[in-house]
Amino acid sequence: MNNIVDPAITFINDQLKGALIDRINRKIKDLPDIFYDKKAFEELPVETIVYEVASYFPVAEGTEGGLFYGITYIHPGTVGEEYFMTKGHFHKIRNRAEYYCTLHGEGMLLLMNEQGETWAERMFPGSIHFIPGHMAHRTANTGDSILSFSAFWPSDAGHDYDTISKQGFSKILVKRNGHPELVNRR
Numbered sequence: 779m780n781n782i783v784d785p786a787i788t789f790i791n792d793q794l795k796g797a798l799i800d801r802i803n804r805k806i807k808d809l810p811d812i813f814y815d816k817k818a819f820e821e822l823p824v825e826t827i828v829y830e831v832a833s834y835f836p837v838a839e840g841t842e843g844g845l846f847y848g849i850t851y852i853h854p855g856t857v858g859e860e861y862f863m864t865k866g867h868f869h870k871i872r873n874r875a876e877y878y879c880t881l882h883g884e885g886m887l888l889l890m891n892e893q894g895e896t897w898a899e900r901m902f903p904g905s906i907h908f909i910p911g912h913m914a915h916r917t918a919n920t921g922d923s924i925l926s927f928s929a930f931w932p933s934d935a936g937h938d939y940d941t942i943s944k945q946g947f948s949k950i951l952v953k954r955n956g957h958p959e960l961v962n963r964r
């Protein structure tokens with residue numbers, strides 16, 4: 779019996795490869811609710827890719843005790859003065875935590891607690907972010923190249939996108955004088 783085997787997945791040259799890998803992309807047309815400048819949003823080509831996610835789901839979604847692994851690639855760009863960013867979510871099981879580890883590029887991790895207070899952590903290659911439970915999280919690319927990061931989350935966490943698509947975060951991340959600023963929504 780050969781008891782030495784290859785890993786189920788690899789992450790080489792910034793690409794996740796192997797069986798059971800799920801790939802999605804989010805284009806402008808998939809993100810009608812998240813950007814505050816609706817006019818600037820309408821002017822962008824609907825097929826513009828904002829971000830892509832490759833995830834490894836070794837167990838069924840909802841399984842208690844498992845872990846998922848994913849790489850997110852956010853393209854550089856803005857909608858009006860707001861940076862390209864992810865939809866953002868709370869976990870469906872609110873107390874489920876997560877790690878993000880930045881690989882390339884520069885960005886911000888926006889965090890919002892259940893009281894609606896929002897703050898941001900700088901993301902840069904090598905930065906590691908612990909996202910406690912009960913915290914909505916969203917990432918934005920503030921640089922000129924792709925922002926990529928790995929994420930590790932419990933397989934029963936689930937994603938609640940509805941709360942964010944209806945209420946948003948209490949602050950938005952905008953480019954002012956070439957730099958990111960976290961400001962209150964008007």
Ligand code: PAN
Nearest residue numbers: 831848850864865866867929931
């Ligand atoms: C991440 C996110 C990923 C895309 O893997 O799902 O960055 O962001 P949205 O899910 O908000 O579109 C994660 O936080 N998983 O739980």
Ligand code: ZN
Nearest residue numbers: 869876915931
């Ligand atoms: Zn998450």
